[in-house]
Amino acid sequence: MASHESTYRPTSNISKWLDARLPVQRMMHGQFVDFPTPRNINYLWTTGGLLTFFLAVQIVTGIVLAMHYMPSAADAFNSVEHIRRNVNYGWLIRNIHAVGASFFFLAVYIHIARGLYYGSYKAPREVLWILGVVIFLLMMATAFMGYSLPWGQMSFWAVTVITNLFSSIDSIIPGLGTRIVQWLWGGYAVSGTTLNRFYALHYLLPFVIVGVVGLHIWALHVVGQNNPTGLDIKSPSDTVPMAPYAVMKDVFALSVFVLLFAWFVFYLPDYLGHPDNYIEANPLSTPPHIVPEWYFLPYYAILRAIPDKLMGVIAMFSSILLLIFVPWLDTSRVRSTKYRPVYKWFFWLFVFTVVALGYLGSKPAEGVYVQWARVFTAYYFIHLLVVLPIVGVMETAKPLPRSIAESVLGSPAAAPKHR
């Protein structure tokens, strides 16, 4: 499908010499210039490029921060203040990194929703999809540990609450959970030791993400991109070369997204954060409400919706891990939700559910908030485990266009070639 000749022609002597020994330019040209992209892909297909961009931004700004940051309980908070106040453009680097994490997640959520809507997880893209879930998990781990680094009140208490979840294992094997928690902490409480190891891992994991992203893109270039019709590429008229078409579209979308990003970096740097994180960590004073960063709120709501601690932890982790099985849970033969009149409603209900869980996760775990969180948690799982398999079997899909080209250009007989 994605197999195509590389039109790469080495011109200089050096590139001819290299081409005969390590044809890396030929490969890049084939994969990122000639690569055939479906001609009908919309702006949701620019999120992959956005994500790659933000990964690079996080790594570059992170390395600069690391030159000034000090990972110890005594110095961490002060060193971040030093970055904000005294380092040249330190405030900018720090804002980009902190807001960048949020926008990274914004992009990945759109990216995942896109995949769910257009059935991009279905054969032959299962491995591609699973690699995506792995990246998502690694991102969450990275961001969680990164959030501990400024060592403010929320940093400290979020680490305390989340690491403590593992102690729920005590209810199956007494003592094991406690041991795991102490092993994670490197002691009997969250301390500078914990901060230090989180810093080491926070520095490491992004490079692991780079590796998995490499596999993700490799898998993509083996099976080719999906598209809004969900149809396979059948003839060259279904595609346009990646450069300049898709590249140009990606660059334009990037400029718009970065504009929104810059607005937050310069004008709303603390909007997505929590005021308590400007108070230095204090193990003796618990904040009235401990809330995680916004991108964790839906899972936090699921965790707190379940009265039993261990079951809550299991529900929270399985809400993400279940995504791995979506390619087999969805029984529909049609990929794109565009042609699935019944499933369409359930899809938007699912989206609403995740947003609602996010809202409820930000509220105190009491009264109506918990009751609604239970309702939406139930639907979250019902959607994945019941709706996906059953609707796929029952529903009659709308007629599909014959080809991608026909969906864009109209049927060759009826519509003019150019619009």
Add this chain to the structure above:
Amino acid sequence: MTTPNRAKIGAASLLLASALAAGSAAWAAGGEPVHIDRQKWSFSGYLGKFDEAQLQRGFKVYVETCARCHGLKRIAFRNLVQPGGPSFPEAAVKSLAGTYKVDAEPNDQGKILKRPAILVDYLPSPYKNEQEARAALNGALPPDLSLIAKARGIESHAPFYLVPKNMLVDIATGYQEGGPDYIYAYLTGFKEPPAGTKVPDGMNYNRAFASPHMTAMPNPFAGGDGFVKYDDATPATVDNYARDVTAFLAWTADPRLEERKRLGLLVTIYLLITAVLLYLAKRRIWAKAH
């Protein structure tokens, strides 16, 4: 193309909404909600700048009223001279620094003596440590004020269906002044307690403070109008003391604010133009493909 459009809008609004939900969750103090009014600040919005004269007055209020109890440990004397802040004349700050005593380097005998502060020294805090502060103040701890304007916020009590709208307005206007709004409300919130409320010894009723509205800080402006003398023509009123010292604390929490907003404007304009040009280029290229 209707469906993909809906998909786009839907997915985008999903993310936006959950991003925004976080903002509203940002500050939630315990107990019953307190409504706090938003104030006008010269440093708000995307063209915001500090008012030098106001910061200078605010510093005076801080030194003459708050410094007795609160430190400002992240501010060095040199910061008071820097642009984008109160920008006092260097000579004035040098002589002011000279009136403070700080620890000198150990001398040949290893003794640490006192010396007058110089520009690079940080403002000395009134108490050596938490224990000393608590001992002096009936067990209460006055927080260091350097970051207080970032470490506080105001809670929105809008019903959930208004939340998205309020958030969009805040994002469009770049609202980040929850901290100053709170501090102003706190400093002016010392009122007679409602009938039947018992105020324990050493506590004070303050309507802005988290429920049950009892704070260990006595009203710093109990002296009333005129007890801090202003060097300019600004009326020396309690309201102005509160406003000016709050603006000053907004600066100590974010001394790079002006630089940030100035650069932000340039970057925004640059990106807007770039986006338009890229869009035109994209249209040109894709015209051949449809």
